[in-house]
Every structure is written in structure tokens, then in C-alpha cells.
Amino acid sequence: MRSLVQDLRYALRQLLKSPGFAATAILSLACGIAATSAVFSVVWGVVMNPYPYAAPDRMVHFALGGATAGGYYPVQLTSTQWQQLRQVPAIEDTILLSFKRMTITGSDLPEDVQGSQMSANSFNFFGVPALLGRELLPSDAIDGHDPQPVVVLSYKFWQRRFNGDPTIIGKIIQLDHQPYSVVGVTAKRFTWSDADVYLPMKIVPGTDSNEVEARLKPGVSHHLAEQQMQGLITQFEKETPRNFPVNPGPLTVIGLNDQFMKAIGPSLALLFGAVLLLLAIGCGNVSILLLARGVAREHEFAVRAAIGASRVRIVRQLLTEALLLSITGAALGVLLAYKLLAGIVALLPEYSFPHEAAFAINLPVLCFSVTVALLTGILFGLWPALRLSRPDVREAMQTGTRKVAGTVSGRTLHNALIAGQIALTLLLLSAAGAAVQSFLKLAHTRLGYDPHHTMSIGIPLRESAYSTLTARLAYVELLRNKVAEIPGVNMVAISANATPPNNGLNTPIELLGQPSSQDRTARLNFVSEGYFPLLKISLLQGRLWTEAENHNANTVAIINQTLAHKYFPNGDAIGHSIQMVALKNAPPYVTTQPHAGDWLQIIGVIEDKLDDGLKNPVVPEAFVPYPLAMWQYTQFLVRTDGSPTAMLHTIAQQIASIDHDQQIGAQVRDLDHWISTQPEYAQGQLLSWLFAGFAILALLLAAVGLYSVVSYTVSQRTNEFGIRMALGAPRSSVLELVVRSATTSVGMGVALGVLLSILLQKSLAHWATSTDQSAGPLLIAVAILASVVLVASGIPARRATQVEPMEALRYE
Template sequence: MQTLFQDLRYATRQLIRNLGLTITAVVSLALGIGATTAVFSVIYATLVNPYPYPAADRIVRLTVSSKANFSDGINLNGSQVKQLQQLHSVEGMLAMDYDAMNLTGHDLPENVNTISLISNGFHDLGVSPIVGRGLSPSDARDGQEPQPVVVLSYKFWQKHFFGDRAVLGQTLQLDQKNYVIVGVAAPRFTWYSADVFLPLKLMQAPSRRYIIDILLKPGATRDAANAELQPLLKQFAQTMPKQFPEHFKVQVEGLNDWVIKSIGGTLYLLFGAVGLLLAIGCGNVSILLLARGTARQHELAVRAAIGANRRRIVRQLLSESLLLAIIGALLGVALAYGILAGMQMVLPKYAFAPEVVIRINLPVLLFSIGVALGTGVLFGLWPALQLSRPQLSRMVLSGTRRVAGSVHGRRMHDVLIAGQIALTLLLLAGAGSAMEGFARLMHTPLGYDPNNIVSVGVPLHKNAFPAWAARAAYFEQLRASVAETPGVTMAAISSNATPPRNGSNLRFELLGKPSTDQQMGSINLVDSDYFPALRIPLLQGRLWSEAENQNGAHVAVINQTLARSYFPNGDAVGHSVKLPDIESRPPEVLSAPGAADAWLMIVGVVADARNDGLKNPVKPAVFIPYTLSMSEGTQILARSDVPPLTLMHAVGKQVSAVNPEQQIYNNLEDLNVWVSEEPEWQQDHLVSWIFGLFAVLGLALAAVGLYSVVSYTVAQRTNEFGIRMALGAGRGHVLRIVFSSTLVSVGGGVLCGLALTLGLNKIVAQWADGNARDPVVLLAGSLLLCLVAGIACAIPARRASRVNPMTALRCD
């Protein structure tokens, strides 16, 4: 034990004596451990274990896909839900209805997002409330009105009741009706981001349809569920054909499939990037330890000469390596928390489930620490075993050895440096590709002006304004009131048409032209002020008038893409279009009389504007008066001459002036934010930032590793340089020797990096919207790497060229 303490004290002195080496090695390990742990913690939280529900892998969403490969969820009514419950593969149904209700008692009506959940929902989801109980079957019996009870979400409980556990039995007033609080959901129970949960009255009017999730029985596969559901949904389609595509295929999807599709590949790509960073960091440590061991040959020979045995020397070198690795691991743990906090700031806001809780993943942290300790042991043990049997003659020939160096050691250094350079170039090429793609995305023409305009969501209370004329008049009254807000220059109705991902994907027919199932377009419900509010230019014809809008006139405006595709002669104005899938489901959806069967005259053509995200081509679009089909809510686009979010309280006042009980949605955002929250924008932003950061860190680590090797090489060859300069060699000659010693490793690393980049381009390009094979990206990355390598070599080379020959000759 005493000798162990002696070894640790001596190791500490050695690390302090070689402070530059110590700091470099510790930082290299800490960056690798911290970055790897943080990124995998995000992957684990969002892709591996995103939900708190014990049977999350058996909960699936009911969707159907058409022949045109469009996939969409299907809502069903109460009797249809009952039929699905009888299927062999189904254990439980998670039917629910979303509603925006009004919480009174504040300056303005406050919107509350409610989920009316089927009574078995809490039981099937399997997460117990932290206070009270969840919803139970007795809260909503068939043939009876649901009990006036409510379960609060954890966030709502904290915000409105400050976490008071005595909340049970208190009353919550929603839409002027009192509900008794019977429970508070667990913190991670955020099913469909609800504020509160109410019992669902399943057997209502056949027109009332619900969002459907299915709990499969243990052992039931998704394919088996699809096979059982297909014939039953075909029966449903016969009674409600407008809800289903003409030819469809049932395809249930897992709860987290949408996250895996949208951002899963991006996160795995980033994990590959931090894996490279960890490899570069460990390579740095190995280079430093090998170089340090080679430089200490003389010291170890002296220790052996005065009686130190091999075991003692190996233990001493290992204690130094392990101490270095332990310090790096401890710093890496602290750094992991910091990197994770930084990542959460740039992670896409709506790219994963609201139930996700991102925290440090302990198994990965332990694995990364193990890699760091393993690196310390391996590359500390290697020189220790080689140098623990020194010959006494080395003391005599130490000057010669410094001239010649160790050929094997130099080769090992060259291989490690080349590997670092190759991995760094791969990171640089990936980062360059991602940044190039993100820059291109940011300059994508939108076709509309998103500046200084905000979308104000206005939900209607359930069964409000059940008459078509009254609802149309109410929406227009709200729009006119918002337009009168001081600072608002224009207001327009955009029921479902707020870009850059807007409209309902429905079939359309053109009079006199053949129709197919795949003739789908973006159907937008707007008023005529929509186009000037978004500054979308009119190219042909006219827009409909306010009177036509209020009367539900059978008119339409199409976009340039639809006009080019179906009217190549430029004669679209005057033709007619039909939208057969527009339906009327009172009181939820009120359509103008005969809207689904009417031919709508095309009166104008407008310029294209993004309507299917930022990367997909613009879809054919039809714009019709919003009064042709009005659901229980709308959106009002408000353009202002000041930052629009500063006017939201005033806008809320204007809405409340029309109807004191009318709330607006809480999450108001301007249209620039709508653009930045698109999945492709968020994905490219995440990849470019984090990939770029890791590439810079990798470049710095590779430069430090190269600098360390060249510095140790110069120190070993001090005698040689002194002899050469004493015999007449100039400084330029010494500089050439130093640079040529690294030419092979750097050049080989660049070539290997180019080969790796070209070989892995498909993987990188799949999730980074750029081309890693772009000659500009490859050339820029290679030149940057060579420049940094040149600077890393130039500093010790300059020091070697300025050595005093007499001092060098006396150097041992």
C-alpha cells in the first residue's frame, strides 16, 4: 500500500511537471466522454424509451394509406369503436376527443386543451396518477351522461394549483360548467399534450368521430392487426365513403414511428459523429502516452540500473496513465451535463413526444468512462511493457538513440496521426455538407412573406353556432374586430391554410378532364384577404368578393402548379373544379348547401407558395371561400407594422369584445417561427450546428495530437539537429526535415479521409441535406485540415530550427 501511494504521488508530480500533456489528454478524454454520453442520452430518451406507458410498444395508431402513398389517421364513431374492440388482436381501445375549453376568472378567457378519454384509458395506459385517481368506467356508462369529473395534468396542476395535494374535491369551471377534480396525472403522463382529462361519452351522434389508438394483445403483431382491420374498415368505408380514400390499405403505426422517421436518422448520424470524436480523443491520448513513454527511455533505464524491477516500472507507468484517465473521466461526467443542456436548446421543439424526459443515461456514461480508462490502460501498458526491460547500454547509447529514435515507435505515431486526420476529415466533410444544405434551405423561396404576420387560433366551444349562416357571420365578425386592433394593418381568415405546410389533402376533379384516384391537391379554406395578407401575387383573373365569401359562392382560385399541370395553354380561368370529399357533419363541420356536388368556377390563378414543407415541391392547390366548409374553429392571420407578438394581448381583447367567453390558443407564433419549426428546418439546423461543433473539436484535437508528436520528435532529435547545424546545415534544412517527417502521416490521413467520405456519402447525405462528395466541400475540408496540420508542425519546427548547436550537443 505504501508503494502504491508513492506511485500515485510520483504520478501526480509527473502530470504537474508535464502540464501541457496532462491538460491535452484530459480535455481530449473529457470531450469524447461528454459528447458521446450527451448525444446517446438524447437518443435513448427520444427513440429507445420515450414513453412512460408500460405497454407503449403495443399501442398503435390507426392509419390508412392510399394508392398515391398518402397516409392519414382515421377517426371512428362510437359504434365503430365498439366493433373494433371485438377483434382478436385488440386488447383495448384508446378513443378520445379533443376540445378547446374556456377557463374563466382571469383578465381574458384562458384556453384549456382538454382530452375526453375513454373510461378505460388510464388503466390501459398503465400510469397511476400521483394524486387521487384516474378516469374509471363508472365515470362514463353507456346510455348516461358522463360524470362531471376531471383529472388534471401535472403541468396544469403546478401552474394553477401550485402543486397543492389538497386539490381533490375542488371545482374547476370549464365552459361555465363545474367539474370535480378527482386526480392529478403523473408528470410524464402528457397524453396528446392535454391540460385536463374528462370522461368520454362514447355513444354520441354517429357524426361524432374520435381519434383512435389501439392497444394490441401481447403477442399480436402489427401485420395481424392490419389483416383483421382491413375488411372491417372496408365495411365502414361503405357507410362513410368521404372519410376513406377510394382504394386504401390499413396500416397501424407505433406511437413513436413518426419520431423515428423524422429525426431518428439524424440522431444516429450525430451519434456516429460523436463516436468519431471519442475515437479522435482516445487517439490523442494514445499518441501522447506513447510519445511520453518513448521520451522517458533514459529515465527508465536509470531506474532499472539502480534496482527497479520490471513489475515496479510497469505499475508506475500504469498508475500515471490511469490517473490521467480518471481525471479525464471525471471532467467528462461534468461536461456531459453541460453538453446535454446545450443540445436541449437546439433540439427541435416538436420533433418528439411530449412525454420525453431527456437526462443523462447512466449505462452509456459508464461505457464511455470504461472506454477512457481502457485507453489509458492499453496505451499506458504498451510502452510500459516495451520499456520495462531496458538495457544498461541504453544509458551509454542514449545520444545515438535520440538521433535515430525508435522506428517502431515512429510508425505507430504515423498510423495514429493518419487515423486521426482521416476521421477529422470525415467529420469536416459531414459538417460542410450539413452547413451547405442548411444554407440552401434558409434561402429557399417561400412564395409568401412571413415577416410581421401571426396566426391567431380561435377555437369554438362544442356545438357553438350550429347554423351555417350564424357561424359564417361570427367568423367574419372576429376577423373584422382583429383588423381594428391598433398596429394591425390587415387581417384574413385562414381556416386551414397557414403555410408552409397547409391545406387538406383531398381529391379534386376538373370539368371536361379525366379524373383519377391520384388526382390529389391541397384544398385551402380562406377569404380573399388571405392573398394580400401573405403577399401572394395574383397572376390571372380575380379574387372573390366579400359578398361572394359570405354567401358561400361556388368559386375557386388555383395556384400556378395546378394551372401549369392541367391547363398548359394558360386558359384555367373560366374552367370548373369539384371537391367531392368536402363533407358536412353538423354541428362539427358545416358546409354550404351542395358544396360537395357543386362545380366551382375558377376565377383566378395565384403564384406558387410553399404548401408541403420546405423541401417538397409545391403541391397543386385549390383555394375556396372558407364559408364552403367551416369546422369548430378557425385561424386569423394578422399582419402588423410592429412585431406582431407584442399585440397579442390587444388582439385577445378585441376577440373578447366580440364574445366575452371566446378564448384564443395560447401558443401564438409568427409565421417566421412556423417556418423554423418545420421538421426539415429543425433537422438541418440541428445537424449543421452540432456536426459543425464536433468537427471543430475534432480538428482541434487532431491538431493538438500532431503538435504533441512533432514536439516529442523534435525533443528526441535535438542532438541530431545540433550535429547537422554544427556541420553547416541551415534552418531551412531543419524545417524541411521536421515537415517531411509528418508528410506521410498527414498525406495518408487525408487520402484515407477522402476515401471514407466518398464511401459513406450516402449515409451522410440521407440525413444531412448536402453532398459530402461536393468537390468544394472536400477541397475546403482538406485545405483546412492541411493548414491546421501545417500550423501544428510549424511551431515545433521553428523551435528546432532555432536551437543553439552547442546547447543541442550537450543535450542528453
């Protein structure tokens, strides 16, 4: 124990004598470990521990394939069908859920509240105890009876609305003018459906449809569950066709985390690969520095061996110094990881990860970081320790011998380490360049509409207050006109489901005079006549419908250029008629005009705008007057003179002047921000920012490593350079000699890096849609790396030419 303390004290003194070496080694490790720890924390949160629920690996969603933009349509069942589903052998338990927009009343302005009505067994199903009070109990919602007026608040809503008041239990809050007693507050990580409040659901036989969640029995595969349930789902489709989409496709059982892994998994895999490269570069830097420092101390070890120091003591001393460096680097890296983690989480696409996920530098992450640090210290400290623990005492004591040329094996190893470091850095630089290039291309995609100075405001409509279509239309028109009166508001249009760049309801369409085809589909949008001029969408043929035609819900349609070219290749779309199958068999939550399913006459063709995300090609779409069909939720597009969101409070007051209980949607964004929240945009931004940051760090580490090696070479060959110049060699030849020795290892590294980049290019394109396959990023990466290499090697090389021959010959 005493000798260990002595080793630690001696190691600390040695490091303090060489602050530049110590700082460089510690920062090299800290950067690699900080990035690795932060990304590993995100991976752990999304992949390893995303949910606090009971047996989340067996919790599943039920969906019908190929009916929506995302490829799935959620299964919705009546309470009677749900009871039948509970008898399926593969299912251990299942719950019924219904999303409901509510309003907190009794305050100055109504507040939009996201409510989730749940069957009485739901909280037992989730298995997450409440933070305060209790959860919903089966006695709160007895089948066939009205549920108790109780509510459980979500943790975030409790914090936001009630400032985390611990005495909230038992208090009364008003939701839609009805009093509810607060019986509990959920745990912090219980965020199911991102609801603000959870209420008991009334279970009565009927045709109302609700979403279903289930937990499979242990050992039951998704495929087996699909086989057992498919017949029952087919039966339900025949019983309640309005609750199912047209051509619903087969049943698909989806794991709780499957869709999130599909959305963010490839990006996380790429980021984790990038930080492992960065960590390898950092560790390589430490190894280069340790080797250079060890060889420079060869004379010291020879002296120590000559006076009786054992090989074990020398090895232990060197390992102590290496471990001290690595553990210090790991500690600093973990501290830096906290800041980096917050930045990465802020860049994650909003709906690409479970909101229950807890992103933190937790125990597994700390263990990972400490393990990496220890392995780094052992692996990169052991080799020079073993090599230098048996010095050739006679040769090392002959001062000057090692300074003439150094050892061939030492220079070979340094060259190999530099080549590997350069190769990994080039690989990371080329990947970063591809990600940035792809993101810039995405950011400058032609939209086909003008999003500036425009925001989308959600308007939830209360079914109890505006239950008929006539009342609902009159109310929406009144609200729109009232908002249009506000000074600074240029235009207001209605966009029920048509806010780009990802919009519309997928539906099969029929063309008058042509046979039916299930492959003929289009995106259906419900808008007012002002939608097109507000977004500055160009009209190519025909005309727009008038305000009177909109008010009367005329059976007219405007189609985009893609639909016109695809189904009317002769350019004669104007005057033809189409029929929207979705309007003939509208779901129960949509109120339609009696003639909504009739043939719609095409009166105009507009220029294409993005309607299927930022990366996908434009798909056929059609626009119809919004009074043909209305949901309980619509949207206003508002164009203003200045920043639209700055007028949000004024707009809310204006709407409340019509109906004090009318709230606006909780999430209001201007369309520029709306674009930035698209998954492909957010993922591209995440990859480009982080890859660029990691690549810059890798470049700096590689430059430091190269500078260290060239400086080490210059110091080791001081005598040689003095002799050359004393014999008449020009300083330029010495400069060339130093640069050429560095160029060999750098050239090997560049060649290897280019080969790796080419080999991995296809894999990168497969794993991440935000990378580019052109040669441009690779060429730019080579140019940047070459410039940095010239600077890093040129500075010590120039220093070598400043050596005075007589001083070099006397140098010890």
C-alpha cells in the first residue's frame, strides 16, 4: 500500500512537470469519453430502458397495414368487440383508450388540455404507481354506469399548471365546466399518449370506436398473435365498417418500441459508431503521447534499472501514470457529457423517441465510461511499460546514441498509430461532410408554397356545443372572420388537414368513365378558398372555387400537377370528375354533407407542393371545400405582417370574445418551425450537427497527435540534423526530410481512410437517409485533412531548420 502511494505521488509529480503532455492526453480522452457517454446515454434511454411500464417488451399496438401515410391505421374497436378481444389466448391483458381534447374553464382564457379516457383496468395494466395520491381504480368506472368525476394529472401538467403543488390531491378543477376531483399525480415518466389528464371511461355497448393496447402472454410471438386475431378483426370489420379504413390490409402487431427504433435507430447507430471512432482517435492520441514520452524517458529508466529498480516497479510506475491520466480524463469526460447530452436530446426529432425515456448519465453509463478509461490506461500504458521496463543499460547510458536516429521500431509504431488515426479521422470527416451536404440539400428543397409569416392554429371543437354540421360550419366561419379583423393579420384560411409539407388523408379515388382500381389513390385535403392565395400556391389551369361555392359545399375539386399528369396524361383534367371513397364511407368522428360522396368536378390544377414530407416525391392530391366534411378539430392558417406567433395572445383573446370556452391548440407553430419539426429535417439536423462537431474534434486530436510525433522526431534527431547542416546540408533539405517522414504515415492513413470511406459509403446510405453518396464530401475531407496535416507537421519541421549545428552537436 505504501509503495502504491509512492507511485501515485511520483506519477502526479511527473505529470505536473509536463503540463502540456498531461493536458493534451486528458483532453483527448475527455472529448472521446464525453461524446461516447452522452450518445450511449441516448442509446440506453431509447433502446435499453425506454418505458417504466410492466413488461414493456410484451406490450403491443394493433394496426392495419398500408392505410395511412405512415403505413398503418390503428385498430379501433367498440366496447363489445374489446370484450371479445380479451378472450384471445395470446393476450394477457388489454385496455381501451380514447383521446379527448378538453378545456380548463373558470380562468381568464381557456386552456387546451389533452385528455385520455381509459378503461378501469388501465393503471393496473401499466403497473406504474402514482407519484401522489392514487391511480384510477376499477370502482371509478363500473361497466354500464357513469364514471366517477375524478381525474389523475400528468406530472408535467401538474408542474406547469399548478407549480407542483403537493396539496393538489382532493382539490376540484373544472374541465368543460364539469367539476373533477384530483385523486392523483402520475409518476414523472408516465407520459402515455402525452396526455395532460387521465379520466375513467364509460364502458357501454355501442358503435363508438376506441383504440386498443394489449400485453401478450410470455413466449407469444407477434406472428402467433396476428394469426389468432386476424379472423376476429375481419369479423369486426364486417360488423362496423365505418370504424375501419377502405381496404384495411392485414393485421399487424407492433411492439411498443418498434416504430421508434425504425425512426431513430439508424441515426443512433451511426452516431454511436461516430463516437466510437472519436474515442479510438482520442485513445490513439494518448498512446502516441505515452510512447513518445516513454522513449524520451528511456535514459531515466536505464539509470533507475542500473541502480536496482526492478522491471515490475518500472511497469507499475508507468501503468500508474497511464491510469491516472485515463481516470482523470474519464472524470472530466463524464462532466462534459452532461452538457453534451442536453444538447443531443434537444436535437432529437420530437416524435422519434418515447417521451417516457429517461436520458441521464446513469450507473450503466458511468460503468461504461470507467471501463473505457481503465482499458485505455491498461492497453495504452502496458505496451510502452513492458517495452521500456527492460532498457539496454549500456546503450541507453551512452548519451546521444538514441538522439541520432531513434529506434526503428519506435518510429514504425508511431507511423502506424498516426496512419490509423488519420484514416479514422478521414472516415469521420467524410461521413460528416456527407451528412452536412445532405442536410443543406434538404433545407433548400423547393417547397412549392411560401411558409414565411404564417402559422397554424388548432381549433378544437366541443361536440356538445356544436354537434350539427350546420352549427359547426357557422361557428368556424365566425371565428375565422373575427381573427381576420385583427390589425396585422393579412389573411386567414382553413386547413382542416392540409398544412404542408406532410398533409392529406390517403384514400382510393374513382375516375368517372374509368373502371375501378384499388391502386388509384390520392391525398384528400379539406380547405377554404383562401388556402391557395395565402400559401402563394400557383394555379396552372382552370380556376379556384369561390367563397359562395365554399359556403355551399359545392362538389368541386382542385388537383395538383402530379395527379393531373398521372391520371390525365393528355392534359385535359379540367371538367373531368373524381370520387373520394373516404367520403362515401366516412368514419363516425367525421360529419359529412349528404352529397359528400358524389362525383366532384375538377375545376383547377395547381403547381405541385410538398405533401409527403421533405424527402419523398410529391404524391397525387386533391382539395375540396372544407364544409363537405368536418372533424371535431380544424386548423386556421394565419398570415401576418410580422412574427405570427407574437400575435397568438391577441388571437386567443379575439376567439374567446366569441366563445369564452373556446381554446386554441396547445402547440402552435409558425410554418417555418413546422418544417423544422419534420422527422427527416430533425434527423438530418441531428446527424449533421453532431457529425460535424465530432469530426472537428477528431481533426484537432489528429493534428495534436501528428504534431506530437513530428516534434518527438525532431527532438530525437537533433544531433543528426546538426551533423547534416555542419556537413553543408541546406536547411530546406532538413525541412524536406522532416516533412517526408511525416508524409509517409499520413499518406498511408489517407489511402486507408479513402478506402474505408468508399467501402462504408453504401452502408451509411442504407442506415441513414441523411447521408450523401457523392464524392464531393470525401474530396473536401481529404483537402481539409491535408491542410491540417501541413500545419501540424510544418511547425515542428520549421523548428528543426532553426537548429544551430554547434549547439546540436553539444546537445544532451
